Amino acid sequence: MKNFVEAHNRVKDFDWEPSYAAKPVRYPTRYKIPAKTKDPFRHLLRDYFSMEEEKDNRQYGALEDALARSNAPARAERRWMEIMKVALPVLNFGEYAAMKSTGQLIETIENAELRQGYMAQMLDEVRHTNQEAYLVRYFARHAADPEGFTQAFKFRGANIFNRAGRAALETFFVGDPIEGALNLQVVAETGYTNPIFVAMTEVAAANGDQATPSVFLSIQSDESRHMANGYSTLAAAVSNPDNLPFLQADFDRAFWRQHAFLDPFVGAVYDYFQSNRSSSYGEKWNEWIHEDWVGCYIEKLAPFGLKAPRWYPHARERMQWLHHTAAMFAFASWPLQFWRFDPLTDADMEWFERKYPGWYGVYGAFWKEYGKMIDPRDKMVPLSLFQSLPPLCRVCQMPCVFPRPDMTTMRVKAHAGKMHAFCGDACEFIFDEDPQRYLGYETFYELYDGCDLADYIRKNGLLRSDGKTLMAQPSLDDNKMWTIDDIAALKIEIKNPLRELVP
Amino acid sequence: MSEAKTPRDFTYIKPRKRRLSEYEAVTCYTQPDPEVFDQGGWFLRTAEGRTAWRKESTRLRHPHWFDFRDPAALWQRTYVRMEAEQERAIERAVEDAARGGAFRDFDPVWAREILGAHYRVWSFFEYGLFRCFAQAQREALSDTLGNVFCFAAVDRMRHAQAIVIYLMDLEGQIDGFRDVGGKERWLSDPIYQPLRRLAEELMAIDDWAELAVATHYAVDPLIAEIGVSEIVRRHGPFHGDAVTPLIISTTERDRRRNAEWTQELVRMVIARNVPDSAANLEVIRGWVNIWTARALEAMEALAAVYARIPKACGTFAEAVSRAREAQAALAAGIQPNLGKAA
Numbered sequence: 001m002k003n004f005v006e007a008h009n010r011v012k013d014f015d016w017e018p019s020y021a022a023k024p025v026r027y028p029t030r031y032k033i034p035a036k037t038k039d040p041f042r043h044l045l046r047d048y049f050s051m052e053e054e055k056d057n058r059q060y061g062a063l064e065d066a067l068a069r070s071n072a073p074a075r076a077e078r079r080w081m082e083i084m085k086v087a088l089p090v091l092n093f094g095e096y097a098a099m100k101s102t103g104q105l106i107e108t109i110e111n112a113e114l115r116q117g118y119m120a121q122m123l124d125e126v127r128h129t130n131q132e133a134y135l136v137r138y139f140a141r142h143a144a145d146p147e148g149f150t151q152a153f154k155f156r157g158a159n160i161f162n163r164a165g166r167a168a169l170e171t172f173f174v175g176d177p178i179e180g181a182l183n184l185q186v187v188a189e190t191g192y193t194n195p196i197f198v199a200m201t202e203v204a205a206a207n208g209d210q211a212t213p214s215v216f217l218s219i220q221s222d223e224s225r226h227m228a229n230g231y232s233t234l235a236a237a238v239s240n241p242d243n244l245p246f247l248q249a250d251f252d253r254a255f256w257r258q259h260a261f262l263d264p265f266v267g268a269v270y271d272y273f274q275s276n277r278s279s280s281y282g283e284k285w286n287e288w289i290h291e292d293w294v295g296c297y298i299e300k301l302a303p304f305g306l307k308a309p310r311w312y313p314h315a316r317e318r319m320q321w322l323h324h325t326a327a328m329f330a331f332a333s334w335p336l337q338f339w340r341f342d343p344l345t346d347a348d349m350e351w352f353e354r355k356y357p358g359w360y361g362v363y364g365a366f367w368k369e370y371g372k373m374i375d376p377r378d379k380m381v382p383l384s385l386f387q388s389l390p391p392l393c394r395v396c397q398m399p400c401v402f403p404r405p406d407m408t409t410m411r412v413k414a415h416a417g418k419m420h421a422f423c424g425d426a427c428e429f430i431f432d433e434d435p436q437r438y439l440g441y442e443t444f445y446e447l448y449d450g451c452d453l454a455d456y457i458r459k460n461g462l463l464r465s466d467g468k469t470l471m472a473q474p475s476l477d478d479n480k481m482w483t484i485d486d487i488a489a490l491k492i493e494i495k496n497p498l499r500e501l502v503p
Numbered sequence: 504m505s506e507a508k509t510p511r512d513f514t515y516i517k518p519r520k521r522r523l524s525e526y527e528a529v530t531c532y533t534q535p536d537p538e539v540f541d542q543g544g545w546f547l548r549t550a551e552g553r554t555a556w557r558k559e560s561t562r563l564r565h566p567h568w569f570d571f572r573d574p575a576a577l578w579q580r581t582y583v584r585m586e587a588e589q590e591r592a593i594e595r596a597v598e599d600a601a602r603g604g605a606f607r608d609f610d611p612v613w614a615r616e617i618l619g620a621h622y623r624v625w626s627f628f629e630y631g632l633f634r635c636f637a638q639a640q641r642e643a644l645s646d647t648l649g650n651v652f653c654f655a656a657v658d659r660m661r662h663a664q665a666i667v668i669y670l671m672d673l674e675g676q677i678d679g680f681r682d683v684g685g686k687e688r689w690l691s692d693p694i695y696q697p698l699r700r701l702a703e704e705l706m707a708i709d710d711w712a713e714l715a716v717a718t719h720y721a722v723d724p725l726i727a728e729i730g731v732s733e734i735v736r737r738h739g740p741f742h743g744d745a746v747t748p749l750i751i752s753t754t755e756r757d758r759r760r761n762a763e764w765t766q767e768l769v770r771m772v773i774a775r776n777v778p779d780s781a782a783n784l785e786v787i788r789g790w791v792n793i794w795t796a797r798a799l800e801a802m803e804a805l806a807a808v809y810a811r812i813p814k815a816c817g818t819f820a821e822a823v824s825r826a827r828e829a830q831a832a833l834a835a836g837i838q839p840n841l842g843k844a845a
Contacts, residue, residue, distance in 0.1 A: 014630035049587035103641030157540030167546035441544035
């Protein structure tokens with residue numbers, strides 16, 4: 001078969017308009033997408049299978065062979081390995097949600113070119129879901145401390161950060177399919193996969209973790225095709241001026257939803273869990289999000305009437321503090337988590353001050369105090385440094401402490417007989433657009449209000465296999481391991497900060 | 504207290520066999536569910552008020568859809584490896600046939616009437632099924648189910664594309680052979696309208712389990728069996744065609760696999776320990792009846808294609824009788840006493 005272009009044209013001619021049985025409208029969309037557009041995916045399945053098979057062989061081969069025999073993950077920096085316990089399960093749901101998103105797009109978007117691209121992406125997303133679950137299991141087998149990896153997919157269902165991750169990633173497939181594509185392909189894949197799958201591999205490798213780069217770079221080789229899907233979808237949407245008013249609103253919302261979770265989370269993973277330090281998340285963000293995504297990619301769409309996301313300037317301004325605040329919240333609430341935390345050293349703090357001038361003045365005191373609270377015999381947890389836990393945002397599920405606890409943009413308001421907190425203008429605006437989209441669940445505090453911290457830990461199985469030592473620890477010091485008795489003795493109640501506020 | 508041994512594998516998945524398989528490890532519980540580990544419900548609703556997944560996406564009821572296991576234990580790597588092998592086999596067969604001059608042996612009427620006119624139309628039917636399964640994977644109520652639907656969708660697209668590529672190869676190998684008019688036949692040739700109607704009715708199914716049962720208990724055993732296996736694969740060798748049967752045998756391998764997981768799904772929901780097993784059984788039998796009737800109707804129209812086979816081996820009625828018998832035996836296997844513990 002020589003004439004590839006002709007073959008491709010013929011396989012795009014499968015679509016027809018049903019006339020015998022009406023297909024139900026399964027995923028309503030407001031968008032009008034032209035039936036013919038640019039082609040994002042110029043592969044036949046035959047070529048696709050052989051290309052992906054080869055990539056699989058290379059990646060799984062590397063993991064199964066040299067890296068496993070040398071037990072490489074056991075020698076990686078433990079600080080770094082700990083955060084993979086929470087980062088990989090979040091990411092994994094992103095892939096799984098993406099598979100569902102492409103199913104919706106295949107169903108809804110009557111455009112043969114785009115549909116071919118979505119089909120390959122659908123199978124790619126199964127690939128990534130499998131690869132990341134494989135990596136979690138690989139770490140369960142090889143990491144110095146497997147606890148947490150062995151139950152990561154269970155723990156993610158209750159964990160406060162994993163919940164926020166799920167909230168952000170449900171946007172990929174719960175809503176108008178094009179809105180899903182904006183969240184998935186245009187913002188998350190085109191904007192954020194570079195800092196996640198490319199930049200983070202540098203940190204992983206520098207910290208002795210060679211398995212993650214093998215997997216992530218193999219994933220990223222598929223992502224470039226997904227970015228092409230995103231661009232073609234977006235180009236198709238902007239080509240009809242009728243779409244523009246809601247396209248801009250959906251795009252604004254998509255950017256904010258992804259930013260509100262990904263930047264504080266990925267930033268904390270990146271900066272607070274590297275031991276052998278290199279670049280900062282702030283630097284990578286400027287390179288990939290500000291210069292590349294907004295500066296080049298979104299700019300190119302300006303002639304069609306699409307503007308940079310409405311809350312982008314605000315997001316950029318927050319970037320100075322965002323993930324430092326998130327990291328502080330994560331470390332302060334360590335007993336709620338399922339991984340171990342390594343206190344910052346003086347050298348770490350110098351690095352932070354160098355990379356983020358002004359950092360020490362805001363956060364230095366917390367880290368000094370945190371370092372004094374790692375020994376269970378001192379009977380102190382860093383939660384005691386704060387008056388109460390912060391409320392969680394009704395929309396993004398992140399703690400309402402941003403950009404900084406001393407200058408938070410949090411607001412609380414009543415709706416339908418209940419009080420709801422919002423992390424700032426954007427999430428409140430998004431809620432007000434259509435409140436019913438965000439009210440069908442209970443927040444972490446609604447689930448656990450009044451629960452003793454030790455009971456929370458027991459109920460969620462956050463104990464190691466000896467049945468008494470906590471899964472999470474405030475340090476990597478094996479001689480200062482906290483047990484459930486240490487936590488129970490503190491009698492800390494999980495309290496819904498909105499409990500006493502009456503609508 | 505002696506220190507318990509720290510596990511070195513996932514502890515939240517109940518393996519089907521003694522040990523956790525690689526398939527289970529990379530698949531199970533990748534789909535979240537508020538009734539499993541994900542506390543507090545879904546965070547987002549659509550403007551119309553629906554959540555990420557909905558129990559009412561199928562009429563079948565099961566207390567834990569995550570119990571389902573694909574009997575072929577496929578995950579992406581093993582699926583892609585298998586399909587890559589199948590496509591390589593096709594590519595090599597075509598290449599060897601071209602080099603060895605085997606295409607010269609093709610009966611020209613066979614090539615024109617059966618491959619060019621009939622087999623090409625099949626690519627549209629397969630494409631319709633691709634669309635059905637790609638949508639159904641979105642709704643299936645567990646990861647192990649979502650993945651088999653996804654792979655089934657890709658199977659269909661693979662076959663559709665393989666037909667197109669193959670016919671292009673034939674254009675280069677058989678004098679005067681042209682792949683033209685396929686879409687017109689699909690859209691308006693009276694012979695194929697019952698088939699198109701069937702594809703569109705399948706596309707209108709709004710229940711992912713019904714789609715699997717309809718396709719793998721009725722449509723494939725009758726329609727694919729007659730339209731592809733009987734008419735094309737079985738008759739190829741009588742017309743000097745040793746290549747097309749090989750392509751079809753790769754799709755029959757996919758078909759067997761898809762039939763097996765569907766049978767496993769049926770066994771799981773009618774197992775005696777499932778609270779709604781009796782109701783599930785009734786629903787499934789209803790589906791099989793409806794779709795068998797529809798498939799038979801589309802199948803009858805293929806008699807006209809059968810009549811165009813230059814050297815028919817047996818009659819259409821005999822072929823139909825074989826297919827009906829096998830399909831009836833398959834349907835008769837839907838028995839509660841065969842249901843094993845899920």
